[in-house]
Amino acid sequence: MVAPVVRAGQLYLDVDAELDVAGDLRDIAQKGVPLYFAADVDIVRRRWWWFDKPVLQAQMGWRIVYNALTRQWRVSSGDLWLNEASFDDAMAHVRHIRSWALAEAAALEDSVDYRGRVRIRLDTSRLARPFQIDALNSSAWSLATPWKDFSFSISEDDSRP
Numbered sequence: 311m312v313a314p315v316v317r318a319g320q321l322y323l324d325v326d327a328e329l330d331v332a333g334d335l336r337d338i339a340q341k342g343v344p345l346y347f348a349a350d351v352d353i354v355r356r357r358w359w360w361f362d363k364p365v366l367q368a369q370m371g372w373r374i375v376y377n378a379l380t381r382q383w384r385v386s387s388g389d390l391w392l393n394e395a396s397f398d399d400a401m402a403h404v405r406h407i408r409s410w411a412l413a414e415a416a417a418l419e420d421s422v423d424y425r426g427r428v429r430i431r432l433d434t435s436r437l438a439r440p441f442q443i444d445a446l447n448s449s450a451w452s453l454a455t456p457w458k459d460f461s462f463s464i465s466e467d468d469s470r471p
Contacts, residue, residue: 312428312460316415321464323351325407327430327455335432335453336397338441344375346436347404351412353426355419365424368412371433374400404430418464427457 311326329347331339339345349370354362373386374397382393383400394400418424431454434441441451 312426312458314412314426314460314462316464319415321412321415321418323407323410323412323428325349325410325428325430325458327405327407327458329401329405329430329453329455331397331401331453335451339374339397340376342376342378343438343441344373346433347372347374347430348433349404349407349410349428349430351410351426351428353412353424355422355424362425365418366413366426368410370407370410371436372404374404415464420464423461423463425459425461427459429457430455 313324315322315324335345351368353366355365356362371387375384377384382395383397385392385394385400385403432451434451
């Protein structure tokens with residue numbers, strides 16, 4: 311489920327995704343190797359006479375790592391980090407995105423249909439080099455949700471702060 315919402319003059323996105331992490335990745339994460347995940351969003355304005363006009367591209371990232379001394383999982387996104395008791399609790403932050411601020415509503419035109427798509431994936435480019443090589447050779451490392459499409463429009467009342 312993908313739900314764009316305008317609140318207080320800001321465009322927010324809520325995403326619920328199915329992302330199952332296989333046994334190999336869980337085992338590697340359990341040994342303390344950090345896993346990096348990324349959510350990608352593309353929003354375009356449809357045009358009938360030419361290609362769609364790109365309006366917004368955004369990305370959000372997470373780092374999930376296990377600390378064997380404290381037996382806790384740490385989830386970080388930017389400067390924010392949280393401790394979780396289990397891997398599934400840590401993955402809940404990646405699977406269920408809430409209030410992701412994408413843009414000011416005033417930057418979007420009123421009464422225009424926008425189309426967007428979002429996906430969540432394992433960011434193999436941020437892994438250590440030996441794991442990047444494994445990622446090229448193994449399908450277990452190519453973890454990503456399919457692109458989910460959504461559409462929305464901004465009303466005049468929504469664009470006011």
